[in-house]
Amino acid sequence: MTVPLGQRALLTGWGRTAPTAADVIHAIHPDIVGQAMASAAQPPHGGSRGIIARGLGRSYGDAAQNAGGAVLDATWLDAIHQVDLASGVIKVGAGVSLQTLMERLVPLGWFVPVTPGTRLVTVGGAIAADIHGKNHHVDGSFCTHVIEMTLVAPTGTATVSAKSDPDLFWATAGGMGLTGVITDATIQMIPVDTSYLLVDTERAPDLDSAMDKMLTGDDAYRYSVAWIDCQSTGRQLGRSVLTRGDHARLEDLPDRLRRSPDRARAFVPRTLARVPFTPPSGLLNPLTVGAFNEFWFRKAPRHQVAKPHHMTGFFHPLDGVGAWNRLYGSRGFLQYQFVVPNEGSETVRRVIERLTVLKLASFLAVLKRFGPGDPGPLSFPMPGWTLALDLPVGHEALAPLLDDLDEDVIAAGGRVYLAKDSRVSPAAFRSMYPRIDEWLAVRDRVDPDGVLRSDLGRRLGLCTDQPAPSTGLGRVGRSATGPGRTPSKRSPRTTSATRTSRPRGPATATPPSPERTAS
Amino acid sequence: MIDAIGRPQSVLVLGGSSEIAQAIVARLVPTRCRTVVLAGREGPRLSEAVDRAKASGADVAEAVAFDATEIADHLAFADRVFDRFGDFDLVIVAAGVVGDQPTDERDPVAAASVVTTNFTGLAAAMLAVAGRLRRQGHGRLIVLSSVAGERARKANFIYGSSKAGLDSFAQGLGDSLAGTGVGVMIVRPGFVIGRMTEGMAPAPFATSPDAVAGAVVHGIESGAGVVYAPPVLKWVFAVMRHLPQAVWRRMPG
Numbered sequence: 001m002t003v004p005l006g007q008r009a010l011l012t013g014w015g016r017t018a019p020t021a022a023d024v025i026h027a028i029h030p031d032i033v034g035q036a037m038a039s040a041a042q043p044p045h046g047g048s049r050g051i052i053a054r055g056l057g058r059s060y061g062d063a064a065q066n067a068g069g070a071v072l073d074a075t076w077l078d079a080i081h082q083v084d085l086a087s088g089v090i091k092v093g094a095g096v097s098l099q100t101l102m103e104r105l106v107p108l109g110w111f112v113p114v115t116p117g118t119r120l121v122t123v124g125g126a127i128a129a130d131i132h133g134k135n136h137h138v139d140g141s142f143c144t145h146v147i148e149m150t151l152v153a154p155t156g157t158a159t160v161s162a163k164s165d166p167d168l169f170w171a172t173a174g175g176m177g178l179t180g181v182i183t184d185a186t187i188q189m190i191p192v193d194t195s196y197l198l199v200d201t202e203r204a205p206d207l208d209s210a211m212d213k214m215l216t217g218d219d220a221y222r223y224s225v226a227w228i229d230c231q232s233t234g235r236q237l238g239r240s241v242l243t244r245g246d247h248a249r250l251e252d253l254p255d256r257l258r259r260s261p262d263r264a265r266a267f268v269p270r271t272l273a274r275v276p277f278t279p280p281s282g283l284l285n286p287l288t289v290g291a292f293n294e295f296w297f298r299k300a301p302r303h304q305v306a307k308p309h310h311m312t313g314f315f316h317p318l319d320g321v322g323a324w325n326r327l328y329g330s331r332g333f334l335q336y337q338f339v340v341p342n343e344g345s346e347t348v349r350r351v352i353e354r355l356t357v358l359k360l361a362s363f364l365a366v367l368k369r370f371g372p373g374d375p376g377p378l379s380f381p382m383p384g385w386t387l388a389l390d391l392p393v394g395h396e397a398l399a400p401l402l403d404d405l406d407e408d409v410i411a412a413g414g415r416v417y418l419a420k421d422s423r424v425s426p427a428a429f430r431s432m433y434p435r436i437d438e439w440l441a442v443r444d445r446v447d448p449d450g451v452l453r454s455d456l457g458r459r460l461g462l463c464t465d466q467p468a469p470s471t472g473l474g475r476v477g478r479s480a481t482g483p484g485r486t487p488s489k490r491s492p493r494t495t496s497a498t499r500t501s502r503p504r505g506p507a508t509a510t511p512p513s514p515e516r517t518a519s
Numbered sequence: 520m521i522d523a524i525g526r527p528q529s530v531l532v533l534g535g536s537s538e539i540a541q542a543i544v545a546r547l548v549p550t551r552c553r554t555v556v557l558a559g560r561e562g563p564r565l566s567e568a569v570d571r572a573k574a575s576g577a578d579v580a581e582a583v584a585f586d587a588t589e590i591a592d593h594l595a596f597a598d599r600v601f602d603r604f605g606d607f608d609l610v611i612v613a614a615g616v617v618g619d620q621p622t623d624e625r626d627p628v629a630a631a632s633v634v635t636t637n638f639t640g641l642a643a644a645m646l647a648v649a650g651r652l653r654r655q656g657h658g659r660l661i662v663l664s665s666v667a668g669e670r671a672r673k674a675n676f677i678y679g680s681s682k683a684g685l686d687s688f689a690q691g692l693g694d695s696l697a698g699t700g701v702g703v704m705i706v707r708p709g710f711v712i713g714r715m716t717e718g719m720a721p722a723p724f725a726t727s728p729d730a731v732a733g734a735v736v737h738g739i740e741s742g743a744g745v746v747y748a749p750p751v752l753k754w755v756f757a758v759m760r761h762l763p764q765a766v767w768r769r770m771p772g
Binding site (some may be wrong): 008017021022062068069332334393394396398402423455459464465466 | 520521522523524526528550551604605606629654655656657698699700701735740741742
């Protein structure tokens, strides 16, 4: 079998930090996925460094990177296999983006069950991160709406549902791609009458009142979120704009839309502008961001009821600006998103307080209440509060501060979202996800040789490239006490293959382009 | 893996008993670094360095034998350590000798030995290590050069020119690695008060191994290509490089 190796390319996550090089393989057909995985398990030459799927590259950190190994560009798996307009059940390729689903199905009366703050994510990525949206308190996370999926794992390809193999299904929900490559999924969509929402907007002068309004009022809304101005301090700490609403029926809309139902159901996403190059780090500073946040707060009406908003503006305001991640400059940025149980609301306050003291240029933070989580051992949501803030990399105090905040979050019984993470330590990760051993047992069942690997997996100690200890270490004396987890099942061939191979030459390298696979 | 904030989890030091390298390790272990492998000539200094890394909290701290002048062994050496310990996020090239200029000027063999260690041996070792880093698709090579290599001075031109060669080699290697996920950072300290400079009168802007380590860690975090320690030397040498030769020649000992 000759599977052409991919093109070497530098990859980063959306935060544009910690680039690593991998062989990017275009998964133009599900067959390629199985072949590439077989190839990664049995390298023709050179040490294998595993394989991971990548969608649109919207994970902030290193989840869809695989240094020195293979990265499957799954955006090619973009076929729509089945659509049942009566039931709203669709079967689509894992590389189909939520944007595509909205463009094609909203005019036909069906909307995705869950959408995050960007529609530029793939279905495969949505399952791997078990994404949530503004409706989590009502509808739960994405995988709750997945009926079944096709999963290509090193031990074989299977159709997996929560009934047929609950362990594997829920290990894949939030499993960050480390249980296999999803090639297609069957999803239950939700019915909508129009592409508009009726939105109530109100300002909250401080954090307490925002949280209070959400605790008492959220149940009346399908979608709810608070945008927090993280630049304001003192009495104004945590001042917010709450936007909450539900899908609009045709008769709810103003006359001009009601008269042309086609327009009322239209979903035509537009990119208003695109950041053409990476400006110097520091463009976003407390001054510019402070001004923006002030504008954002002032522009929000004090109190407005049942105002029609189009889906694009309500759900995905940032998608209007292409490549906005460049605004943070060459050093990139990260997002800190955590969840704490309801009793941990003081942790939310402390995080905002401690980050405001640093005067980091953080755009609006997002506060949201979660409903019950799903059974996935690595799935992020749990009932409580989740807060997400974008932070530029570069401030010297940021690293120790975030480590401190991790401890606070762990003490409150919470955790950090892996799809956003780019810096949590292996020990903190284990405390945040206490069911990790359940997950590892399933992973070891479907991938006993550790073929599925990512930089996130390496960083958190879930994957290793280290061959099993062998003899013949020559002058390197002393007993081997290898770092990290060393699966005993690893076959010894990896060692000998690595030993005799030559490094791949630079001829296969392509010019660096972090967003290479983000089509 | 190096995280988004620039903190490595594993480090290999070529020249493990170097005071600067030890100071860097001492700063890295408390953040994320769990694996410390110190390569160098076996002896009490190397084992003491390993003990210190262990005491500071590294999960794995070990010594391995490495001699910069055993050029024929470098490829096999790189394979041995990478095969045994797995990926290295950071490789610090810290081996080197300062020599004794007055004696070495009269003893070409001794002079050549300084150049062989500081330049020829390390150049080969860096190529061997870079091959493994390139294969793993990530990592940083930190090369301890010296401002002495910026412009050779009559008082230490043997050492200075060997560092100039190393510095230049590292810069070219770094450029050749663009796009591979591997980066090279060159560190140019000034006069560092420590074992290597015992008995010498400190030069202006003298610094300490710990201060150099601070600059290095900051450079790793910010993704710098060249780091001066102390940073002011960047500007000092921007001037020194262009002094007329007649003036430069008269620079004191």
